[in-house]
Amino acid sequence: MTTDTTPETLSFQAEVKQLLHLMIHSLYSNREIFLRELISNASDACDKLRFEALHDAALLEGGGGDFKIRLAFDKDARTLTITDNGIGMNREETISNLGTIARSGTKEFFSRLTGDQQKDAHLIGQFGVGFYSAFIVADRVTVRTRRAGDKAAHGVEWSSDGAGQFSVTTLERPERGTELTLHLREGQEDLLSDWKLESIIHKYSDHVVQPIVMGERTVNQASALWARPKSELTDDDYKAFYTHVSHDPVPPLAWTHAKVEGTQEYTQLLYVPSHPPLDLHDRAARHGVKLYVRRVFIMDDAEQLLPPWLRFVRGVVDSADLPLNVSRELLQQSKDIETLRKGCTTRVLTLLTSLAETDQEKYSKFWTGFGRVLKEGVIDFSSRDKLSKLLRFASTHTDQPEENVSLADYVARMKPEQQQIFFVTAETFNAAKHSPHLEVFRKKGLEVLLLSDRVDEWVVAQLTEFEGKHLVSVARGDLDLGKLEDEAEKKQQEEEASHLKDLTEKIARSLGARVKQVRITHRLTQSPACLVADEHELSGNLARILKAAGQKAPDVKPILEINPKHPVVLRLQREEAKFDDWSAVLFDQALLAEGGQLDDPATFVRRINELMLS
Numbered sequence: 267m268t269t270d271t272t273p274e275t276l277s278f279q280a281e282v283k284q285l286l287h288l289m290i291h292s293l294y295s296n297r298e299i300f301l302r303e304l305i306s307n308a309s310d311a312c313d314k315l316r317f318e319a320l321h322d323a324a325l326l327e328g329g330g331g332d333f334k335i336r337l338a339f340d341k342d343a344r345t346l347t348i349t350d351n352g353i354g355m356n357r358e359e360t361i362s363n364l365g366t367i368a369r370s371g372t373k374e375f376f377s378r379l380t381g382d383q384q385k386d387a388h389l390i391g392q393f394g395v396g397f398y399s400a401f402i403v404a405d406r407v408t409v410r411t412r413r414a415g416d417k418a419a420h421g422v423e424w425s426s427d428g429a430g431q432f433s434v435t436t437l438e439r440p441e442r443g444t445e446l447t448l449h450l451r452e453g454q455e456d457l458l459s460d461w462k463l464e465s466i467i468h469k470y471s472d473h474v475v476q477p478i479v480m481g482e483r484t485v486n487q488a489s490a491l492w493a494r495p496k497s498e499l500t501d502d503d504y505k506a507f508y509t510h511v512s513h514d515p516v517p518p519l520a521w522t523h524a525k526v527e528g529t530q531e532y533t534q535l536l537y538v539p540s541h542p543p544l545d546l547h548d549r550a551a552r553h554g555v556k557l558y559v560r561r562v563f564i565m566d567d568a569e570q571l572l573p574p575w576l577r578f579v580r581g582v583v584d585s586a587d588l589p590l591n592v593s594r595e596l597l598q599q600s601k602d603i604e605t606l607r608k609g610c611t612t613r614v615l616t617l618l619t620s621l622a623e624t625d626q627e628k629y630s631k632f633w634t635g636f637g638r639v640l641k642e643g644v645i646d647f648s649s650r651d652k653l654s655k656l657l658r659f660a661s662t663h664t665d666q667p668e669e670n671v672s673l674a675d676y677v678a679r680m681k682p683e684q685q686q687i688f689f690v691t692a693e694t695f696n697a698a699k700h701s702p703h704l705e706v707f708r709k710k711g712l713e714v715l716l717l718s719d720r721v722d723e724w725v726v727a728q729l730t731e732f733e734g735k736h737l738v739s740v741a742r743g744d745l746d747l748g749k750l751e752d753e754a755e756k757k758q759q760e761e762e763a764s765h766l767k768d769l770t771e772k773i774a775r776s777l778g779a780r781v782k783q784v785r786i787t788h789r790l791t792q793s794p795a796c797l798v799a800d801e802h803e804l805s806g807n808l809a810r811i812l813k814a815a816g817q818k819a820p821d822v823k824p825i826l827e828i829n830p831k832h833p834v835v836l837r838l839q840r841e842e843a844k845f846d847d848w849s850a851v852l853f854d855q856a857l858l859a860e861g862g863q864l865d866d867p868a869t870f871v872r873r874i875n876e877l878m879l880s
């Protein structure tokens with residue numbers, strides 16, 4: 267801890283300056299949220315102290331756990347004051363907390379700002395505006411604070427006009443906690459009224475657990491919303507509480523509230539947001555579930571309560587059984603947490619299942635936002651059955667990029683003789699949709715799932731069957747349509763294969779080490795050739811994904827399959843002089859068609875040009 271007591275003036279981090287500027291100019295019409303943000307910080311500060319005091323009672327400085335948030339105003343001085351007796355901050359903490367932004371997603375946030383005020387205001391809302399929102403209504407903010415447990419002489423005063431700099435100095439402060447004084451801007455006088463402040467508190471902060479006191483009166487409900495009976499709560503109550511726990515101003519898509527009594531007793535109130543947060547794909551990002559034990563706040567972001575693939579869920583879990591002094595480390599080893607985690611996971615999956623069944627529109631909104639994360643869950647064996655019903659894919663049934671076909675839909679549409687669920691993987695939707703591997707399936711009217719999301723390769727590696735039907739890649743192994751082909755077709759295929767045996771061998775010799783094998787295929791109707799992976803080998807798409815991610819992929823040689831009816835193949839039978847060029851072009855274009863990259867594009871182009879002229 268710093269012992270420096272001299273006053274100093276420091277600059278805000280560049281991002282803070284940018285944020286302040288945006289906030290003051292874009293959020294003006296929504297100015298009331300500043301109070302919600304500041305009260306939420308005060309409430310967090312009380313929660314933090316209560317938690318730390320479980321391990322070190324001296325932090326309460328002789329008092330009990332009598333936490334309060336006070337709100338007062340002074341008409342003459344045109345100031346508004348918010349005081350809490352929470353954890354407070356020392357000098358170092360003040361400088362770093364109120365001078366920089368240190369949350370995940372910050373970079374992403376700034377890269378998405380466009381300068382369009384309406385859009386940016388929406389983004390700021392998603393980001394959670396926090397302390398700096400005070401400057402929406404104030405042209406000077408003074409913070410007086412002292413960390414719980416520190417000497418009275420180690421108080422800190424922080425002050426700024428929100429332009430570019432702030433000052434810090436040492437202050438004698440007998441009371442622990444934080445006092446914020448807002449010097450209101452011109453035109454904000456209406457905030458200097460009991461009625462106005464109370465109405466803002468009712469709107470945004472009713473559910474804060476600590477009493478919010480004005481004068482002698484407590485103006486909020488000050489009770490844990492999740493502990494109240496469902497019958498007493500309205501949708502608006504639930505929505506307001508969501509904003510409180512998530513800092514997300516957009517109402518949630520769905521929620522589930524239940525009291526569980528069994529081997530473990532706990533209450534869960536879990537929400538599915540209606541849009542993804544900025545750091546959704548960052549697996550290290552904060553988790554959104556808060557853990558309470560018998561209504562005492564224990565920790566934010568309790569990642570053990572839900573698996574990583576449900577990291578978008580927000581809410582509260584309140585356990586009646588865990589010890590009050592539980593820490594993250596203890597939690598990791600606790601058997602009770604396993605039960606909680608299972609209970610929460612099942613609860614969320616049930617919520618999503620019923621959403622999918624009752625409200626397709628909402629569910630597809632959910633899928634667009636969170637589908638990629640949910641897919642990661644196929645790794646969890648215990649949830650796989652439920653989860654596989656929630657998956658959605660694009661498919662040749664619609665040929666649209668929207669992922670809205672479920673495996674159950676697919677199975678319901680399967681032909682009577684069809685045994686398997688077919689899919690193709692590619693790097694983009696268009697590459698999947700136009701993949702040569704699909705040609706025979708289209709001709710026979712067989713539906714194929716079009717997978718173009720990177721995690722899809724991994725999904726189909728984990729999820730090998732659905733309701734007893736195997737998931738089969740159309741680009742792997744020998745195409746065996748079994749009963750889907752009639753005897754005449756099979757006979758004709760065998761004849762063609764033996765008839766063209768010389769040709770396939772000749773192409774194989776010409777391509778040498780580039781291919782594992784060359785053979786006749788019946789998957790193609792329009793293209794002359796395609797590449798397939800051997801039954802148990804890595805698909806070309808997966809090998810490319812691994813390479814792009816900088817990982818080692820084993821060098822797998824593809825099998826080149828040629829279409830015996832295609833004019834180019836027929837023409838090749840008569841070719842002598844340029845046979846090697848023809849073979850190479852056949853191979854290269856098959857690689858291009860499945861989204862691959864040529865080792866030597868210039869040679870490909872030269873060959874094409876020569877063949878065009880010959």
Ligand code: ADP
Binds near residue numbers: 307308311352353444
């Ligand atoms: P956030 O709350 O999202 O982290 P803020 O900008 O609101 O972002 O606050 C930054 C940090 O400043 C908080 O994380 C907290 O550590 C500290 N802080 C803000 N208000 C208070 C307060 N009333 N008491 C103690 N610490 C506070």
